[in-house]
Amino acid sequence: MSPAGWGLALVQTLLFLLGAPLLAGWVKRVKSRLQNRRGPSLLQPYQDLGKLFAKEALMAHSASPLFRAAPYIVFGSTLVAVSIIPLLAVSLPTAAVADVIVLVGFLALARFFLALAGMDVGTAFGGMGASREMLVSALAEPAMLMAVFTLAMSAQSTNLSSVVQFNLDAGLALRPSFMFALMGLVLVAIAETGRIPVDNPATHLELTMIHEAMILEYSGRHLALMEWAAQLKLMLYGVLISVVFLPWGIATRMTPSALALAFGVLILKLMVLWLVLAVTETGLAKMRLFRAPQYLNLAFLLTLLGLFSHVMLEAGT
Amino acid sequence: MLTNPLELAGMAVALALASALVSLLADRYPPMLRGIAMTLLGLSGGLSVIAGLSVLVTPAAITAQLPLGLPWLPWQVRLDGLAGFFLLLIGLLTTAVALYGPGYVREFEHGRDSLAALGGFTGLFVTGMQLVVLADDAFLFMVAWELMSLSSYFLVAYQHEHAANRRAGFLYLLMAHIGALSILLGYGVLAGFGHGFSFAAMRTAELDPTWASVAFVLAFFGFGMKSGLVPIHVWLPEAHPVAPSHISALMSGVMLKVAVYGFMRFCFDLLGNIQPGWGVAVLVVGSISALMGVLYALMQHDLKRLLAYHSVENIGIIFIGLGLSMLFAGTGHPLLAALGLVAALYHTINHALFKGLLFLGAGAILHTTHQRDMEQMGGLLRRMPWTGLFFLIGCISISALPPFNGFVSEWLTFQTALQAWALENGVLRSLIPISAAMLALTGALAAACFVKVYGVAFLGQPRSKQVRKAKDVSRGMLAGQGLLALLCLLLGILPTAIVELLNTIPEALLGQGLSKATSHGWLWLTPIDASVASYSAPLVLLGLLAAWGISAWWLRRGKWREIRRCDAWDCGFSAPNARMQYTATAFAQPIRRVFGLLFHIDESVTRGGDGWLKHSLHVSDRAWGLFYEPVGRLAIQAGRLVGRLQSGSVRNYLGWTLGTLLVLLWVIS
Numbered sequence: 001m002s003p004a005g006w007g008l009a010l011v012q013t014l015l016f017l018l019g020a021p022l023l024a025g026w027v028k029r030v031k032s033r034l035q036n037r038r039g040p041s042l043l044q045p046y047q048d049l050g051k052l053f054a055k056e057a058l059m060a061h062s063a064s065p066l067f068r069a070a071p072y073i074v075f076g077s078t079l080v081a082v083s084i085i086p087l088l089a090v091s092l093p094t095a096a097v098a099d100v101i102v103l104v105g106f107l108a109l110a111r112f113f114l115a116l117a118g119m120d121v122g123t124a125f126g127g128m129g130a131s132r133e134m135l136v137s138a139l140a141e142p143a144m145l146m147a148v149f150t151l152a153m154s155a156q157s158t159n160l161s162s163v164v165q166f167n168l169d170a171g172l173a174l175r176p177s178f179m180f181a182l183m184g185l186v187l188v189a190i191a192e193t194g195r196i197p198v199d200n201p202a203t204h205l206e207l208t209m210i211h212e213a214m215i216l217e218y219s220g221r222h223l224a225l226m227e228w229a230a231q232l233k234l235m236l237y238g239v240l241i242s243v244v245f246l247p248w249g250i251a252t253r254m255t256p257s258a259l260a261l262a263f264g265v266l267i268l269k270l271m272v273l274w275l276v277l278a279v280t281e282t283g284l285a286k287m288r289l290f291r292a293p294q295y296l297n298l299a300f301l302l303t304l305l306g307l308f309s310h311v312m313l314e315a316g317t
Numbered sequence: 318m319l320t321n322p323l324e325l326a327g328m329a330v331a332l333a334l335a336s337a338l339v340s341l342l343a344d345r346y347p348p349m350l351r352g353i354a355m356t357l358l359g360l361s362g363g364l365s366v367i368a369g370l371s372v373l374v375t376p377a378a379i380t381a382q383l384p385l386g387l388p389w390l391p392w393q394v395r396l397d398g399l400a401g402f403f404l405l406l407i408g409l410l411t412t413a414v415a416l417y418g419p420g421y422v423r424e425f426e427h428g429r430d431s432l433a434a435l436g437g438f439t440g441l442f443v444t445g446m447q448l449v450v451l452a453d454d455a456f457l458f459m460v461a462w463e464l465m466s467l468s469s470y471f472l473v474a475y476q477h478e479h480a481a482n483r484r485a486g487f488l489y490l491l492m493a494h495i496g497a498l499s500i501l502l503g504y505g506v507l508a509g510f511g512h513g514f515s516f517a518a519m520r521t522a523e524l525d526p527t528w529a530s531v532a533f534v535l536a537f538f539g540f541g542m543k544s545g546l547v548p549i550h551v552w553l554p555e556a557h558p559v560a561p562s563h564i565s566a567l568m569s570g571v572m573l574k575v576a577v578y579g580f581m582r583f584c585f586d587l588l589g590n591i592q593p594g595w596g597v598a599v600l601v602v603g604s605i606s607a608l609m610g611v612l613y614a615l616m617q618h619d620l621k622r623l624l625a626y627h628s629v630e631n632i633g634i635i636f637i638g639l640g641l642s643m644l645f646a647g648t649g650h651p652l653l654a655a656l657g658l659v660a661a662l663y664h665t666i667n668h669a670l671f672k673g674l675l676f677l678g679a680g681a682i683l684h685t686t687h688q689r690d691m692e693q694m695g696g697l698l699r700r701m702p703w704t705g706l707f708f709l710i711g712c713i714s715i716s717a718l719p720p721f722n723g724f725v726s727e728w729l730t731f732q733t734a735l736q737a738w739a740l741e742n743g744v745l746r747s748l749i750p751i752s753a754a755m756l757a758l759t760g761a762l763a764a765a766c767f768v769k770v771y772g773v774a775f776l777g778q779p780r781s782k783q784v785r786k787a788k789d790v791s792r793g794m795l796a797g798q799g800l801l802a803l804l805c806l807l808l809g810i811l812p813t814a815i816v817e818l819l820n821t822i823p824e825a826l827l828g829q830g831l832s833k834a835t836s837h838g839w840l841w842l843t844p845i846d847a848s849v850a851s852y853s854a855p856l857v858l859l860g861l862l863a864a865w866g867i868s869a870w871w872l873r874r875g876k877w878r879e880i881r882r883c884d885a886w887d888c889g890f891s892a893p894n895a896r897m898q899y900t901a902t903a904f905a906q907p908i909r910r911v912f913g914l915l916f917h918i919d920e921s922v923t924r925g926g927d928g929w930l931k932h933s934l935h936v937s938d939r940a941w942g943l944f945y946e947p948v949g950r951l952a953i954q955a956g957r958l959v960g961r962l963q964s965g966s967v968r969n970y971l972g973w974t975l976g977t978l979l980v981l982l983w984v985i986s
């Protein structure tokens with residue numbers, strides 16, 4: 001609980017804030033290249049955010065105060081959620097404040113207000129987006145929790161720092177439970193961040209939208225906050241997967257060299273992960289909405305299998 | 318000067334009874350109910366809170382004997398930690414209802430229904446609940462239990478001019494008595510082995526495992542019936558919504574908890590020697606109740622009925638905690654059993670608070686708009702800002718989102734489930750994760766359901782004329798809701814203080830408390846050990862407020878303050894009107910389709926006489942057809958068989974009498 005630890009937590013949160021748009025730009029660029037287009041510059045998301053922040057905010061006559069408060073709540077909750085993820089170093093004081101179940105809770109809080117904001121103006125698209133988002137998340141959240149429980153039961157702790165530390169200490173052991181949990185968590189991450197094949201972030205067809213439909217009425221700085229929160233969430237899932245399942249490289253001591261190494265390794269891991277994401281997004285088409293439950297059931301079954309194989313095969317040994 | 322908490326509790330009971338008596342005059346002088354009866358009820362609630370808190374702060378078990386009852390069976394009362402906790406809970410809700418009630422009952426003053434009945438039975442209802450938790454012998458317990466059940470029956474059937482209310486009342490009465498019969502038999506088993514009807518005698522009873530299991534099954538059925546576990550829950554969503562809203566709050570918020578109290582008292586205290594098999598049964602039934610409760614809630618568009626189904630869900634979550642606790646207690650892990658018990662108790666008080674709050678909010682909407690159907694609501698947040706704010710707090714709490722109270726108890730339940738590796742048995746070890754998965758699904762679906770409720774009722778545009786003209790309710794009604802909303806927040810951010818209070822209960826029942834839960838100071842909740850899991854609710858709240866505050870401050874400076882109002886964009890189509898909004902039924906349609914097998918869906922499109930296509934959708938409870946109707950048919954058939962005896966001919970009756978005499982003689986000889 002040293003001041004240095006809290007300082008590091010602050011720096012990591014800032015890194016998340018600054019890095020999230022960059023990663024969004026990276027995935028767009030790779031996708032463009034794969035589709036034989038040149039694509040926007042890597043810095044385009046920053047320019048978009050900057051432009052939105054400078055613009056005037058519009059609100060419908062029928063919007064309530066909740067509509068105005070929701071962007072701050074969604075952004076703030078996502079920001080607090082990312083602050084408890086060990087990005088560079090293992091020993092993170094914020095991980096003790098809120099464990100991994102609370103992390104799921106923060107994301108659920110952000111989603112709750114996002115969906116409410118979608119219903120606030122009283123347009124059909126907003127309600128449609130909210131309804132679909134809640135369906136997807138209702139099926140994805142249990143899968144996420146099961147994956148998290150597998151990790152927590154193995155490490156006998158729900159503290160994210162302890163889980164990462166446990167995986168570092170355990171070395172390169174092939175655990176069936178972890179493989180299942182990893183597969184399930186990847187599927188959940190794709191669904192929760194609104195990527196293909198569950199949702200399409202680039203869609204302009206109103207009837208196929210989920211996330212975009214909910215923020216349809218937002219403009220100006222409110223829209224910027226919503227977009228930024230979505231980018232943060234995407235990065236959060238990427239970091240969570242890479243840090244928990246492939247923790248190697250993360251700093252265990254607070255020396256500048258260890259932190260620099262951790263930073264380099266992290267960028268490498270994220271770039272590779274996003275490359276995979278871009279390739280799969282290029283290769284797949286978006287599913288019909290009612291195929292999404294099957295997809296999420298698969299994620300849930302995988303994570304449940306992971307938990308079973310942990311309690312049956314690995315626990316107590 | 319009164320110092321004895323039991324005397325305070327006695328005064329609380331007397332005040333509730335006085336409130337009932339005063340109400341008898343309300344038919345002649347209507348202000349009596351608003352003015353005096355509700356004040357007495359509020360005082361009774363306040364005293365219950367003080368009495369309950371004082372036994373939780375300084376653990377004690379105070380007993381006394383009342384000069385009532387039968388000569389050889391005097392009524393005994395006892396106030397210990399468990400009773401004190403439930404007394405506190407009854408007191409909190411009664412106080413909130415007493416603040417809210419005067420405004421709400423005003424509308425009945427010009428109706429045809431008797432005010433004396435409303436006030437009188439409310440007072441008796443509270444008296445009954447207080448006496449149930451104070452009772453220390455089976456005789457007083459059953460008398461108080463019946464007082465509670467019967468007076469609440471009259472409240473359910475209060476507006477009896479509607480046929481639906483009469484039907485709901487009858488169903489409620491029937492189910493309450495089948496349950497009570499089972500509880501009575503359960504006490505009978507204990508009394509048989511303990512040679513006495515006092516709880517003290519029952520505690521010392523030595524039961525062999527088979528009889529103990531019989532007693533457990535009887536108690537589980539009886540208390541489960543009253544608390545609304547699936548599949549015997551069907552009466553609950555019929556009965557709770559039709560009572561006046563402040564009574565619905567008491568029924569869902571407190572009466573179900575009194576049944577949970579009875580179950581805990583019976584199993585953990587009187588029966589003892591918990592077997593792991595019981596834990597499995599409770600866990601399985603609890604998990605199914607939680608999931609089915611929330612799924613059926615999603616299908617409702619009557620606001621109060623929806624809330625009643627959520628009571629089924631939350632009772633399920635409480636029983637998941639209890640089941641885990643019994644499972645760990647039966648396999649020799651007292652620390653984990655204590656954790657499960659604390660999680661269940663925490664959820665008990667949380668559910669009382671947020672469900673009370675939500676029912677009061679639904680009552681406020683009903684009061685101003687006379688609407689229970691969500692499809693007619695919309696845009697209420699701008700018309701009833703305070704009710705809207707309090708209702709939002711209730712929605713966040715019940716959806717188990719941080720930093721409110723529902724999250725803490727769900728977090729504790731998950732922490733208990735995560736200790737499943739401590740069990741030796743592989744089957745049990747894999748049963749718990751399934752239950753945890755169902756709990757996770759329940760939580761996520763509950764969030765979906767309350768997005769639907771709040772989004773359809775409070776956001777968007779009004780869908781009917783009464784709702785368009787809605788105004789916020791009187792100060793007293795807001796105060797009742799505000800009190801509960803504040804408690805929801807406090808219980809969410811100060812879990813260490815609450816866990817410390819609750820700790821006396823597992824210490825008394827299981828001989829083990831959560832010694833390390835609060836050992837790191839008031840900021841940190843560490844249920845088992847700081848290395849296993851920790852949660853700092855105050856810091857979480859601070860972090861959230863800081864993140865919201867900084868982002869809002871940053872963006873609200875100078876030129877960014879202005880917001881221009883315009884028409885909704887809606888992708889550039891024509892300006893949306895209220896009928897183009899998503900409805901509650903439409904919102905739940907994807908979930909209805911995904912979980913279609915679990916519902917009995919009756920959907921049809923027919924062409925009416927005027928040539929218009931008519932779409933009708935009816936989702937009903939499968940438990941009704943699977944359990945209730947067969948039992949009902951069986952009862953009628955049995956009745957017909959016995960009815961054949963009644964032939965009307967004297968010779969036949971004499972023949973039966975002779976036959977019976979012969980059989981009896983044969984038995985005796």
